[in-house]
Amino acid sequence: MIYESLIYSVIIIVLAVVIDTIFGEVPDKIHPVIYMGNVIEKLKNYLPKTRFSGLLTIITTNFIFVTLTLLLLIISLFINKYLYIIIAAIILSTTFSIKFLIQSVKDIQIQLKKDINIARKSMSYLVSRDTEQLTEARIASAAIETLTENITDSIISPLFYVLVFSIPFGMIPAILIGVIYRVSNTMDAMLGYQTEELIDIGRYPALLDDVLNYIPARITGIYVIIASALLRYDYKSSYTMMRKYATKTPSPNSGYSMAATAGALNITLVKEGVYTLGEGTEELTGDKIQQAIEITKLTSVLFILTMLVIYFIAAMLII
Numbered sequence: 001m002i003y004e005s006l007i008y009s010v011i012i013i014v015l016a017v018v019i020d021t022i023f024g025e026v027p028d029k030i031h032p033v034i035y036m037g038n039v040i041e042k043l044k045n046y047l048p049k050t051r052f053s054g055l056l057t058i059i060t061t062n063f064i065f066v067t068l069t070l071l072l073l074i075i076s077l078f079i080n081k082y083l084y085i086i087i088a089a090i091i092l093s094t095t096f097s098i099k100f101l102i103q104s105v106k107d108i109q110i111q112l113k114k115d116i117n118i119a120r121k122s123m124s125y126l127v128s129r130d131t132e133q134l135t136e137a138r139i140a141s142a143a144i145e146t147l148t149e150n151i152t153d154s155i156i157s158p159l160f161y162v163l164v165f166s167i168p169f170g171m172i173p174a175i176l177i178g179v180i181y182r183v184s185n186t187m188d189a190m191l192g193y194q195t196e197e198l199i200d201i202g203r204y205p206a207l208l209d210d211v212l213n214y215i216p217a218r219i220t221g222i223y224v225i226i227a228s229a230l231l232r233y234d235y236k237s238s239y240t241m242m243r244k245y246a247t248k249t250p251s252p253n254s255g256y257s258m259a260a261t262a263g264a265l266n267i268t269l270v271k272e273g274v275y276t277l278g279e280g281t282e283e284l285t286g287d288k289i290q291q292a293i294e295i296t297k298l299t300s301v302l303f304i305l306t307m308l309v310i311y312f313i314a315a316m317l318i319i
Contacts, residue, residue: 005171006167006314006315006318011089015085016090016096017098020096020099021098022099023099024100025094025099025100026090026094032179032182033094036182037186037190039061039064039065040190044190049197049201050201051200053200053201054191054202054205057191057201057205058204062180069091069175070176073088076088088172088175092162092178095158095162095175095178095179095182096155101147102296102297104122105143105146105147105289105293106289107122108123108289112140113286120132123142128193136285136286138272140288140289141270141271142271143289144261144265144288144292145269147293147296148260148261148292148296151299152257157213157216158178158181158182159304159307160215160216160219160303162175163307163310167310167314184205184208185212188205188206188209192206210253214253217253217254217257220303221242221256223299223302223303224238224295225239226299226302227298228261228264228295230298230302231264231295233291234265237264237266238261238263239260240263241259241262242255242260245277246259248276249277250274255275259278261292262277262280263280264295265280266281267282268284
C-alpha cells in the first residue's frame with residue numbers, strides 16, 4: 001500500500017511538472033490562484049485593517065481552498081484512479097510555476113534588445129518598484145532579482161512541501177499542503193507590505209510566508225551554487241556572496257538565491273534604497289539575464305531529480 005502510494009506520488013509529480021513546463025499556467029478561468037486573489041481582495045476590503053483580520057484572512061482563505069481541493073480529489077478518486085491522477089497533477093501544477101516565471105523574464109530580455117520602454121512596462125508587472133526611469137542595467141538587475149527570488153517561492157518551496165508530506169502521509173495531504181503554501185504566498189504578495197493600509201492586516205500573512213520559506217530558501221541557495229558549478233560559473237563566489245549578503249534583504253529568505261546568483265555571475269544586484277547584493281564588476285545586460293535563466297532552469301531540474309531519487313530510495317527501503 002505504501003509502495004503503491006509512492007508510485008502514485010512520483011507519477012503525479014512528474015505529470016504536474018510536464019503539464020507546467022509544456023503548457024504553463026492553466027487558464028485564468030480555472031486557475032486557483034486567481035480565485036485566491038479574489039477572496040483575499042474581498043476580505044481585505046471588508047475587514048478592518050487589523051492583525052486579527054490578517055489572521056482571519058489566513059484561516060478563511062485556507063479553509064475555502066483546502067476544502068474545495070480535498071472534495072475534488074476525493075470525488076475524482078472515487079470515480080476512477082486514473083481521473084484522480086490527472087486531476088491531482090493539474091491541481092499540483094497550479095501550486096508552482098516554472099514556465100511562466102522563466103518566460104516572463106525571457107520576454108524582458110528580448111524586449112531590452114528592441115525597445116527599453118516596452119521592457120520597463122513589462123518589468124512594472126513583476127516588481128513593486130517604479131520602472132519608468134530604469135536604465136538597461138537596472139532593468140536587467142530587477143529581472144534577475146525577481147527571477148532568482150522566485151526560484152524559492154514559485155518552484156522549490158511548493159515542491160519541497162509536497163516531498164516532505166507525501167512520503168509519510170500520501171499525495172492528497174501533500175497536495176493540500178501545497179495549496180496552503182500557495183495561499184500563503186499569494187496573501188504575502190497582496191498584503192505583505194509596510195504601508196499604512198497593510199502593515200497590520202499583512203503582518204501574519206507575511207510572517208507565515210517567511211516561516212514557510214525559511215528552509216526552502218536556504219536549500220535553494222545551495223542548489224544555485226551547485227547549478228553554478230555545473231554551468232562553470234563562479235561557484236566559489238556564489239557561495240561567498242550568499243554567505244555575506246543573503247541576510248541583507250528585508251525578507252529573511254529572498255537574499256539566498258539572489259546573492260548566490262550575483263556571485264556566480266560576477267554582478268551586483270541593486271534595489272535602490274533597499275539592498276545591494278554582491279560585489280561583481282561585470283556589466284548588467286540581457287546576456288546576464290540569460291545566464292540567470294540557465295541557472296534557474298538547472299536549479300529546478302536538480303531539485304526535481306533529487307525528489308525523484310528520494311522517492312526511489314524510500315521505495316527501495318519499503319520493498
